[in-house]
Amino acid sequence: MKIQQISMFLENKPGRISEPCKILAANNINILTLSLADTQQFGILRLIIQDWQKAKEVLEREGFIVNITEVVATEVEDKPGGLAKILEIIEKEGLNIEYMYAFTFRSGDKAVIVFRFDQPDLAIKALQSKGINVLDSVQLYDKANQ
Amino acid sequence: MNSLPFENRIWDPAETIKPEERQIIQLELLKKVVERVYNTVPFYKTSFDNLKVKPEDINSLDDLRKLPFTVKENLRQNYPLGLVAVPKDGLARIHGSSGTTGKPVLVAYTHKDLETWANLCARFLVAGGLRKEHFVQISFGYGLFTGGFGLHYGVEKVGATIIPAASGNTARQILLIQDLKPDVLICTPSYALNIAEQAKQTGIEPKDLSLKYGHFGGEMWTEDMRKEIEEQLGIKAFNNYGLSEVIGPGVSGECYLQNGMHIQEDHFILECLNPSTLEPVKEGEYGELVFTSLTKEAFPIIRYRTRDLAYIDDSPCPCGRTTKRMSRVKGRSDDMLIIRGVNVFPSQIEEAILQVSGIAPHYLIEVTRPGVLDEIFVKVEIQPGYISDKMSEMQSLRDRVLRKINEITGLHVNVELLPPNTLERSTGKACRVIDHRKIS
């Protein structure tokens, strides 16, 4: 059920984000979504990419530091209260969210929220038992390519 | 544990004279100091005149009660040297403590005062077992703060070896203890526990360190904390008391029996008063400590209200010292906080945040002691126009608050930025401080 996420270390200075994007484009690799967390000094770029193995390979070849982490993608209705429902479940289980970000597809009325949990397996179980749709990678990229 | 250092030794014969004899000396010295301040310090002349009391009205120790009180505010109003009773070129040293506003409260010493001070510190250091051959690590801050210097000169007087480690950098403190093998540790009690804890975290058993005993002060602590320190570090832990307005550390200190701090009555008269009525409490009852200095040249002080709450024990001590003893301080009669040995007033935090643009004038101070070291959290609200989606900007706003507070109080605090209007607004007196520490 878990999705592979690519994370990269970048210095917080002009032009740093464009470089990995250019490398991926040159290798015809498509980014489904991304999020950037930054501090005063550095940033961590997180990417969701279907062919993450190839992306990792080309980025590492260019000298970037790339880590693969497992995240959880859930589908919520793109309307008020959608996220709140999920957070309530997580809170009740006493689980920790390290970070999260969201995106929507071109079509449809659903949004996808990507979570990084400290205990992803417990989180998946809890969410599914409450009827939340947790996407595996096949489902995720199918929807993306629709 | 080596029991040898704790044999009973007396540094100064003045500690064991008959109380009646000491009272005669006290009265003589009191008359002198009252006359001197009346004639040399305009502040005291005015405050005596306001109460229509003259130096010649002091004919017994009880007459002390005719004299006006001195409070911290008076020291601030007379900043920098308005209360000094000697010509400026007679001053050897300036020290200070934090005031409630930007100006510190400063005190001054002549060479003779420094001599007196060193001797008083030597008294309680020896009472706790200090010998010439001991190594002493002083992990108090040096500087304007009196803690480091008071003890430093006391140890020097006894002739033991000083390792002037000063405060901070705990990992380095532990390295020094391991390598230089001091017998004695001098710092705040919470810092002693912090050293023990951090040693453990790095795989060092604190009991196996060379330390035999420690003299701790500068903040309030409890009997439980003493047990904790003694167990964790495998040492004897002694309490001492002092404040820079009176002289610094050395006003009182424990002997090896650890049952109350011997007050250096030949240099200070201590009263214990009900903070509301300002009448003396019964012996053994808690009250506010009020000190009058008898021998200080540069900065004599009359009936100084310390705001510290403790009680006095007049029963004889088996160690042979004939002075009265005071209990540990169990609280304050004002809102001052003591964080890691540093005095902090909520008004200082307020002053700091008012100087940072983007921060609303509301705050909450939470003090905790998660492990052994005090932690202070200051929660402040961001003003609506200053919220940024850039984490880096928010971090630098937080850092500005942090630095300002550090500049004013000298403390490293944790600052938490809150969205506008999240702190509770009370209609009456705002509750600015939540102290989660268990001290008394």
Added chain:
Amino acid sequence: MSSFWHDAGSKFNPISSIDYLPRNFLEDIQLHRLQNMVKRVYDNVPFYRQRMDENKVKPEHIQSLKDIKYLPFTVKTDLRDTYPFGLFASPMNEVVRLHASSGTTGKPIVVAYTKEDIDVWCNVMVRSLSACNVDRGDIVQNAYGYGLFTGGLGLHYGVETLGATVIPISGGNTDRQIMILKDFNVTVICCTPSYFVHIIERANELGIDLKSSPLRVGIFGAEPWSEAMRQYIEREANIKAFDIYGLSEIIGPGVGNECICQNGLHIFEDHFYPEIIDPETLEPLPDGEEGELVFTTLSKKAMPMIRYRTRDITSFYNEPCPCGRTIRKIRKISRRSDDMFIIRGVNVFPSQIETALLTVEGSTPHYQIKLTREHGLDQMEIQIEVTKEMFSDRISEMEKLQNKFVQSIERIINIRANVRLVEPHSIPRSEGKAKRVVDLRKI
């Protein structure tokens, strides 16, 4: 003070009289003290005895001051190898103080003092202060850091012995420094020269005019500074700025000091015997030639030093000083013969930083130390290239790592450095080896 001393000038302190002895008298004292000291260390310190035996030199071979060249050198690593107490020449119960300074790796260098050593230190400090016209009536703000560093307590005891008023404010908190400076009519300030430049700039910002304040003397040391910096300080604060020299291994501040001529630092030669050698051949150089400064302590009890190589590069003055002092002068220290640098008055070796990084990561990452000076304040940034093992997708983990580096460095050098995590291969390498220190400060 007798009228005799009064005649010599109001600022003349009798303790300084030894600074004016005829050379032959001074040299007699030096030789006598040297012979006693060499005998004492030979008898009491196994390290020196062994070194001297290896060099086939016995105490009785020292018949003239020139014979000092037969004695073996002592270097910083000897202090490390004998750490902590291996070079002590006095019984422990006579030692009253320990101080510490930077070692080259994780451990500090420890130095010791007896009561007599402290007295000697006070004596040379009073002579230093008198040389820059500081006297009893002065109010001295001591902004050197107090603690194991010798700067703070060294100046403090000197001022106290002289009989002036000391304000032991220690380092940091510039606004408070300026407030006290102003409120107490301070006449003398002691700190690093760069920190005083910072004080000047901050005072200007606050609209406080130092030029019209009673401040008249600055005693600046613990780091190299230039003639241009002196002119700036003297002009902007309307004071006289003097250079003080010292190192913990020898005693601390007070090994040498400028006089009112401000043209070279007088060495208190009756206690510290100076030589200047060629750092390559280790041969003594003729007076006036530039080389490495070497000291032999003549009166230290707890921890005497024989021919200690300071690594400071300077030269002797040949001409007599117009101030009348007969003790020799050296030029301002121009550079070092090793890779040590000084930040905010604290000596740092790149190898110390390396040790600190190694402790955190188990291996030494690529790093570079960048030194800058903003408004007189030294900044040290340590750039560390992130490796795959260090990297986490969580900001909090990365911040934790950053903190670990900061703490590990602080533990060893006692300074909080800025640690900046940088991308791999972003530190330029020359022939595979990265340049470790980039010093962008203008001194």
